[in-house]
Amino acid sequence: MPATLMLFWTFAAVAVASAVLCITRTSPVASALWLVMTLFQIAALFVLLDAQFLAVLQVLVYAGAIMVLFLFVIMLLNLGRLSITDIKGPVGLALAAFLAGALGLQLFIVARTAPPPDVALPAGALAAAAQAQGMVGAVAQPLFSTYLVPFEITSVLLLAAIVGAVVLAKRHI
Amino acid sequence: MLLGPSLFVSALLFTLGVAGVLLRRNAIVIFMCVELMLNAVNLTFVALAQSLGVAGQIFVFFVMAVAAAEAAVGLAIILAIYRHRRTVNIDNINLLKG
Numbered sequence: 001m002p003a004t005l006m007l008f009w010t011f012a013a014v015a016v017a018s019a020v021l022c023i024t025r026t027s028p029v030a031s032a033l034w035l036v037m038t039l040f041q042i043a044a045l046f047v048l049l050d051a052q053f054l055a056v057l058q059v060l061v062y063a064g065a066i067m068v069l070f071l072f073v074i075m076l077l078n079l080g081r082l083s084i085t086d087i088k089g090p091v092g093l094a095l096a097a098f099l100a101g102a103l104g105l106q107l108f109i110v111a112r113t114a115p116p117p118d119v120a121l122p123a124g125a126l127a128a129a130a131q132a133q134g135m136v137g138a139v140a141q142p143l144f145s146t147y148l149v150p151f152e153i154t155s156v157l158l159l160a161a162i163v164g165a166v167v168l169a170k171r172h173i
Numbered sequence: 174m175l176l177g178p179s180l181f182v183s184a185l186l187f188t189l190g191v192a193g194v195l196l197r198r199n200a201i202v203i204f205m206c207v208e209l210m211l212n213a214v215n216l217t218f219v220a221l222a223q224s225l226g227v228a229g230q231i232f233v234f235f236v237m238a239v240a241a242a243e244a245a246v247g248l249a250i251i252l253a254i255y256r257h258r259r260t261v262n263i264d265n266i267n268l269l270k271g
Contacts, residue, residue, distance in 0.1 A: 008175055012182040019186055019209055023193030028201050035205050038186075042212050045182070051219045051230050058215075061237050062241060066208065073248045074201060077255050086198040086262065096195035111180035120224040123174065129227065136264045142233050154238045161242030168249035171256070172175035 008048050015041035026085045032067060039063040050126045052135045090148045179220030186213035189264050201263040204244070211240050 015038050022034035039062045046055035088096070115118075129138045143151060193206030215233045222229025255261055259265060 005175070005178070008178055012178065016182065016185055016189070020188045022209065023196060028199055031202050031205055035209060037271065038209065039212060042186075042216055043181060045179065045216060046219050049179060049219045049223055051233070052221065054215075054219060054230055057234070059238060062208075062240060066241060069244055069248055070201065076252065077201075077205060077261060079199070079201065079261070086202065087196055088198060092196065094202055096192050099195055100188050100192035104184060106249060107184035107187060108181065111177070111184045111207060114176060115224055116174075123224075126223050126227060138227055139230050139234070142227055143234065147228075147231050150235060153269050154235060157242055158238060160193060161245050165245040166239070167248040168246065169252050 004048060011041045011044040028079045032070050036063050036067050053139050176220050176224060179216060183216035198262050198264055200263055204247055234241045
């Protein structure tokens with residue numbers, strides 16, 4: 001087995017194990033911390049998939065900003081230690097297992113299909129582009145040319161989110 | 174090529190996220206499971222970007238921006254609900270239940 005594949009499966013196994021722990025821990029704080037672990041492992045997988053810039057972004061935005069927001073809200077609501085579990089009983093467990101299993105089965109069937117070879121780039125094309133333009137440049141060049149309008153709309157979306165969060169969280173406006 | 178294994182792992186992570194949403198009653202934990210599902214989709218995008226071009230990575234960039242906005246607004250809504258109901262257990266927030 002090549003070293004890359006071995007690293008991939010190591011990170012993937014830790015990611016899946018942390019995700020299982022995230023959805024089964026009773027304490028919301030423990031859940032949040034296991035989710036941070038999963039996000040870090042996914043960042044490592046991004047590096048293995050030639051997306052170094054997104055890996056850095058994943059750690060900064062997801063594991064950094066978003067999860068700190070979650071932990072702050074858990075702290076504000078004082079949900080640190082719950083005496084009773086919030087995991088549903090046997091009926092809910094069976095229903096969740098059935099629905100998630102059915103969805104998982106469908107996803108695995110879809111995941112087995114590879115993109116058609118006539119549209120696929122040759123192997124290593126992305127790494128070559130990153131070599132030529134720099135890792136950030138390879139992403140930034142199309143982002144600020146082809147996808148400039150969506151990028152600007154994203155800034156409006158973030159502004160709306162800021163205003164919305166302030167309006168919702170404020171007691172009296 | 175890591176495409177096949179990546180799609181397998183991201184399908185598994187998405188399934189775990191769905192299971193978490195269906196399994197938990199705490200609104201904040203449900204929200205975290207939604208983030209897990211978004212990350213699984215991001216992994217799919219990055220894996221397919223290797224063979225279909227860098228556009229996939231740019232979509233992940235946008236997904237992250239939307240996820241950040243969604244987390245901010247969603248957590249503000251949860252805070253507002255907690256202020257009214259003194260709970261974030263979704264069994265007690267069932268006004269829309271038929």
